[in-house]
Amino acid sequence: DAGITQSPRHKVTETGTPVTLRCHQTENHRYMYWYRQDPGHGLRLIHYSYGVKDTDKGEVSDGYSVSRSKTEDFLLTLESATSSQTSVYFCAISGTSGSLYEQYFGPGTRLTVT
Amino acid sequence: DAKTTQPNSMESNEEEPVHLPCNHSTISGTDYIHWYRQLPSQGPEYVIHGLTSNVNNRMASLAIAEDRKSSTLILHRATLRDAAVYYCILRISNFGNEKLTFGTGTRLTIIP
Numbered sequence A: 001d002a003g004i005t006q007s008p009r010h011k012v013t014e015t016g017t018p019v020t021l022r023c024h025q026t027e028n029h030r031y032m033y034w035y036r037q038d039p040g041h042g043l044r045l046i047h048y049s050y051g052v053k054d055t056d057k058g059e060v061s062d063g064y065s066v067s068r069s070k071t072e073d074f075l076l077t078l079e080s081a082t083s084s085q086t087s088v089y090f091c092a093i094s095g096t097s098g099s100l101y102e103q104y105f106g107p108g109t110r111l112t113v114t
Numbered sequence B: 001d002a003k004t005t006q007p008n009s010m011e012s013n014e015e016e017p018v019h020l021p022c023n024h025s026t027i028s029g030t031d032y033i034h035w036y037r038q039l040p041s042q043g044p045e046y047v048i049h050g051l052t053s054n055v056n057n058r059m060a061s062l063a064i065a066e067d068r069k070s071s072t073l074i075l076h077r078a079t080l081r082d083a084a085v086y087y088c089i090l091r092i093s094n095f096g097n098e099k100l101t102f103g104t105g106t107r108l109t110i111i112p
Helices: none
Strands: A004-007 A010-013 A019-025 A031-038 A042-051 A054-057 A064-070 A073-078 A087-094 A109-113 B009-013 B018-023 B032-038 B045-050 B061-064 B070-075 B084-094 B097-100 B106-111
Touching: A004 A087, A010 A019, A019 A031, A019 A087, A019 A109, A031 A064, A031 A073, A042 A064, A042 A073, A042 B097, A054 A064, A073 A087, B009 B018, B018 B032, B018 B084, B018 B106, B032 B061, B045 B061, B045 B070, B070 B084
Parallel strands: A010 A109, B009 B106
Antiparallel strands: A004 A019, A019 A073, A031 A042, A031 A087, A042 A054, A064 A073, A087 A109, B018 B070, B032 B045, B032 B084, B061 B070, B084 B097, B084 B106
């Protein structure tokens, strides 16, 4: 299994509070991604990174920001959480030779905003 | 972006082959066809990918139509552990940007 972890695995927070989710990899992969998964929508890309300090927006980036200060960590921040951001969040990695075409996914973080 | 169309759900008997179809009529010449699956309460996992030729690996086979407007994922002998949501995805690759666009997939149920 690819060395990718997410923390926390579960979180309940109140509307209006800031939340940061962490994705950590031990594979030295170049690309990292944040997705959210909601019933009826499959997985939707929030933001992705193609290197340290290099990030770009995905399909559903409003309300989210990301940072990548080192190769192994990709942080997703909800500046002011809303109930519509209740979801399961998955981090993924890809991009070294031998696995260029595969994305490896983390176990997910279940976030509930009350 | 090119889209894919899959049936919402399929059923198959255990130990029989399963053919999961995918239509991608607007595929471009450089789009790779990827398949991922998601087991219950887990993140998606890579299954197989191809460009023009049929592909085989230890998990499955991928049959790609000659015009590339459709493809079929083949599980040769389904087991209960193959019950999952299967996603057919066109990999949009532009100067190394490895974005994947997921649809809602096909939920495969295996009948014992």
